[in-house]
Amino acid sequence: MNRHANTQWTITSLILVVLSSVVFTGLASAQFPTAQMGEIVPRDVRETYEKGLRFLATTQTEDGTWQGGHGGPGVTGMAVMAFLASGEDPNFGIYSGNIRRGLRSMLRSQDPSTGIFGGNMGHTSMYNHGFAMLAVAEAYGAVDDSDLWSGGQVTGTHPMKLGQSLELAVRGAVTSQKKNKFGGWRYGPDATDADTSVSGAVMVGLLAARNAGIEVPDEAIDRGVAYFKSMTSDSGQVAYSGIGGYDDSIPRISIGSLVYAISRRKDIPQFQATLAALTERLEQSSNSYLRYGQYYQAQALFQGDVDAWEKWNEQLIRELKADQQDDGSFTGSLGKPVDSAMALLAMALNFRFLPIYER
Structure with a gap:
C-alpha cells in the first residue's frame, strides 16, 4: 500500500472512530430507526405517525396538557413519549417545545412530599x-x-430536574407498594388491594427508571413479578384482580408478558404461557379497550417473538391507517388524546427510539 493510500485509510478510520463515539455518546440509550431489523420504516408508518403528531402538537394547551376524555400527567406522559419516539431531536427538533411543555406540566403536578x-x-x-x-x-x-425550564412557568427558586423527579417518583411507587399486601398497586397510593392493569403501568415505569440508571430496589421488582405470577394461569390468561377471574383479555395478557420480559424473567413458565396465549390470538381484537390493547400488545410481542410481532405489525399498520381521522387523531373509549398517543406508541416499535422499546 502506498503512502497516499495509507493516509486515506488513516483518515477514514479516524472518521469512523469519531462517528462511533458521537453515536454512542448521543444515543447511549436509544437506537437509530430499523437498527435491529435492517429495514426501512414503511412509508405508511411515517405518514400516519407524522399526521398523528401534528394532531397532538396542535391540541396541546399552553400549560402543556391535553384536554378531552381522560386527563392528567399520565396522559401528558404518553403524548410526550409519542414525540420522543419519533426520532426528532428532543432539544432542537420541531416538537422540542411540545416535549418541554409536557415535561414541565408533569413535574409541576408531582407532589414534592x-x-x-x-x-x-x-x-x-x-x-x-x-x-x-x-x-x-x-x-x-x-x-x-x-x-427544560427556559421560557416556562417556574414555581419555586429551584425547578426540579428530571433525575430528581424520577428518583422521587420511584420512591413514591415503592412506598405505595409497601402498603400493599399483594405487592402490586391499585387506584390510589394508599390502596391495600391491587389489580394487574394499574400494577402493569407502575411496574413498567419502575423498570424504565431502572434502565435509566435510577436505583430501584430488587425487592420491589421481585414483589411485583410475584404478584403477576399469582395472577397468571397455566394457559397464559391474566386475571384482573382478586375479584376477577381468568379470561382472554388481550391487554392483561400483554401486560403480564411485557412485565416478565423487561424484568428479565423470560425463563419462567408464566412468561412462556402469556407469550403463547398472545401468539395464538394475533387476529383477536381488544374490543372496548382497543388502543390500550394495541399499545401493550405491540410491546409484548416485540419483546417476546419478533416474527409474531412482524406479522401482527403489518395488520396494525393497515388498521391504524384506515382508522385515523382527518385531523390525525384516533378514536376509542379513552378520549382522543389518550387513544391517539397509544395508537402512535403501538406503531412506534417500527422506529425503536425509546429505550423501553429496545430488546
Whole structure:
C-alpha cells in the first residue's frame, strides 16, 4: 500500500472512530430507526405517525396538557413519549417545545412530599403516576435539563430536574407498594388491594427508571413479578384482580408478558404461557379497550417473538391507517388524546427510539 493510500485509510478510520463515539455518546440509550431489523420504516408508518403528531402538537394547551376524555400527567406522559419516539431531536427538533411543555406540566403536578404525579386523582392516581414515571424515565438523559425550564412557568427558586423527579417518583411507587399486601398497586397510593392493569403501568415505569440508571430496589421488582405470577394461569390468561377471574383479555395478557420480559424473567413458565396465549390470538381484537390493547400488545410481542410481532405489525399498520381521522387523531373509549398517543406508541416499535422499546 502506498503512502497516499495509507493516509486515506488513516483518515477514514479516524472518521469512523469519531462517528462511533458521537453515536454512542448521543444515543447511549436509544437506537437509530430499523437498527435491529435492517429495514426501512414503511412509508405508511411515517405518514400516519407524522399526521398523528401534528394532531397532538396542535391540541396541546399552553400549560402543556391535553384536554378531552381522560386527563392528567399520565396522559401528558404518553403524548410526550409519542414525540420522543419519533426520532426528532428532543432539544432542537420541531416538537422540542411540545416535549418541554409536557415535561414541565408533569413535574409541576408531582407532589414534592410523596413523589406521586398528579396527587390525589381518584381511580386514575396510580395510572397517572405509572405512565408519567415512564415518560420521565424515557426523557431522562435525552432532554437537556438546563433548557427544560427556559421560557416556562417556574414555581419555586429551584425547578426540579428530571433525575430528581424520577428518583422521587420511584420512591413514591415503592412506598405505595409497601402498603400493599399483594405487592402490586391499585387506584390510589394508599390502596391495600391491587389489580394487574394499574400494577402493569407502575411496574413498567419502575423498570424504565431502572434502565435509566435510577436505583430501584430488587425487592420491589421481585414483589411485583410475584404478584403477576399469582395472577397468571397455566394457559397464559391474566386475571384482573382478586375479584376477577381468568379470561382472554388481550391487554392483561400483554401486560403480564411485557412485565416478565423487561424484568428479565423470560425463563419462567408464566412468561412462556402469556407469550403463547398472545401468539395464538394475533387476529383477536381488544374490543372496548382497543388502543390500550394495541399499545401493550405491540410491546409484548416485540419483546417476546419478533416474527409474531412482524406479522401482527403489518395488520396494525393497515388498521391504524384506515382508522385515523382527518385531523390525525384516533378514536376509542379513552378520549382522543389518550387513544391517539397509544395508537402512535403501538406503531412506534417500527422506529425503536425509546429505550423501553429496545430488546
